[in-house]
Amino acid sequence: MKEFSGKKLIVILCILLLFIGEACNKKTVTPASTKAPVTSLPPGTFANPITDGADPWVFKKDNYYYFCQSKNGGIYVAKSEKLSQPGNFSLVWSAPTSGWNRQHIWAPEMHYLQGKWYIYYAAGEAGPPFIHQKSGVLESVTEDPLGSYTDKGMLYTGDNIASPESVKWAIDLTPFYLNGQLYALWSGWEENATTDRTPQHLYIATMRNPWTISSNRIKISSPQQPWEKGTELDLNEGPEMLKHQAKAFIIYSCRESWLPAYQLGQLTLTDTLLNPMEPANWVKTGPVFSGTDKVFGVGHVSFTTSPDDTEHWLYYHAKKSTAPGWDRDIRLQKFTWNTNGSPDFGTPIPAGIPIALPSGEK
Template identity: 40%
Template sequence: MAFSFSHPARMLAPFLLLGLLSCSKDSGSGGGGTTPTPTPAATTFTNPLLSSGPDPWVAQKDGFYYYMATTGNNVVIRKTAKMSELGSAVSYTVWTPAANASNTNNVWAPELHYLDNKWYIYYTAGPSNQGCCGGQRSWVLENANADPTTGAWTEKGRLSVSNQDFWSIDMTVFEVNGQRYALWSGQEANSDQQNIYIAAMSNPWTLSGPRTMLSKPELSWELNGFPKVNEGPEILQRNGKTFLVYSASHCSTDDYALGMLTLTGTDPLAAASWTKSQTPVFVKNPTNRAYGPGHNGFFT
């Protein structure tokens, strides 16, 4: 997709951004190690690389890219040495939820991270006895194998803050000065509004402290559609700086857009340590037929 900057964002320039409309959560199931018909090698490629892929995420390790997106009912990884060849990459279904469980329905926004010499997948899912989507919570899987498309994925359970069992989606993790943190989109009690929260982590599957709200929908460009939304937080770190890029406005609108917080203080858990940009960094570009740039991932 082609995106336009609404203002200069120089720190984003060295990175490629993979962004697709994140509202279509109920995509079909992924493959099980099947390979699409290969296409001839080319020196150029055309966006989009795939025809569908809500909530895209890319991890890189040992010369390979591992791509994930929402399928709705399982977790699928595509493995490729070249992102330009993503469309012909092998798809591996690495995890399928059990029936009649607390994490059976609406499997969204999987993210693959290599932490402490193991692979972890953070994802969102809800209980089998509920439809969409009031029971959504954040969960994590673990795999000790060197290649995340092989080996066994173990369920490590739900990530939650003590005494705050609230709606939680789009979890990601990052580190600052050796401390690991989780970010996600969540709600207050009895509210439909989605905000961005942060909490410290004691290990890759445990939140160790209370949550802090870092951002809420409050600027005019964040208020399109209903409910009011800040979601899809992603971290970009460059030259010692930490940026939090998030999605705002409802994903069903053409005005779904990406905003940004910059860590300007010393404590990531303090809301005052983050400075919120007053205008979005990515918006729709009707000239290029690009609408609703939302829940994204960064890769180099």
């Protein structure tokens, strides 16, 4: 009888331990940006955030949206008819095991240029500290943007194009056309450094083709205004071109990306016939999009239109809490235009608030 009772006690203890373990596994911490359950939203709406992640990118072509992101040492692309639902991401490229771009794949963005898909990204050979970051480009092997890509190599982002080894630290490179000329725009350092707490500036250069920069860089913006200077580090980064009514705007992120004060600034080329390589032709204003007491650290944007092309939308990331760090989620918000042709991004909409679906989205 004693032996039976002892075995029974052991069984009971094991069952209790299993229940305790299961309860611990189910314990979660709710982030500040958790979105409302889909069932709680009115029909025809969505709520932010739409997914986890950072440095979001979306590109619209032939009635489809292509979303691009980096994770697990690779670059992933998703295809969807819905702007508010990126869908499943597929791996299209993995970093090599050696070389300048073997790790720290950052902020990829994809473009359709001259009949092919190109993905621009930043990477480094080592780190932290992240002092080795350079910009590279991938080219699609087929017409399928979710297919395989070939590595076209590092882009030159320095001051002496005759000496490729003089390339400088560069991230967030984006291409754009203006008056028939292809340009590259990115965030970089004035000189390579031994610390990643180095101020970042915005640079521009001409491109011969989607994988070749053909001129020395020109600096067009530095973090000099009070609203773009940080408490720990001064940054201009994540530049993106936005065109409207014969005007060209560069929307960029400033302040520290890991702090709640991260926000957007704007450079305006008041006449697109002006030379974008002349710093004096760019007029700076800001901030043009800032966080609130409910949405923190907004930045690193891309732009697109609704399925029926009647609305303009901002795709960006925000911090999940006010704590320093890079734990972020991705959000979507419609924006309008001011009477002078400049964008009006409004105020970030808090998580869980119903937002009308993009026009034309089923």
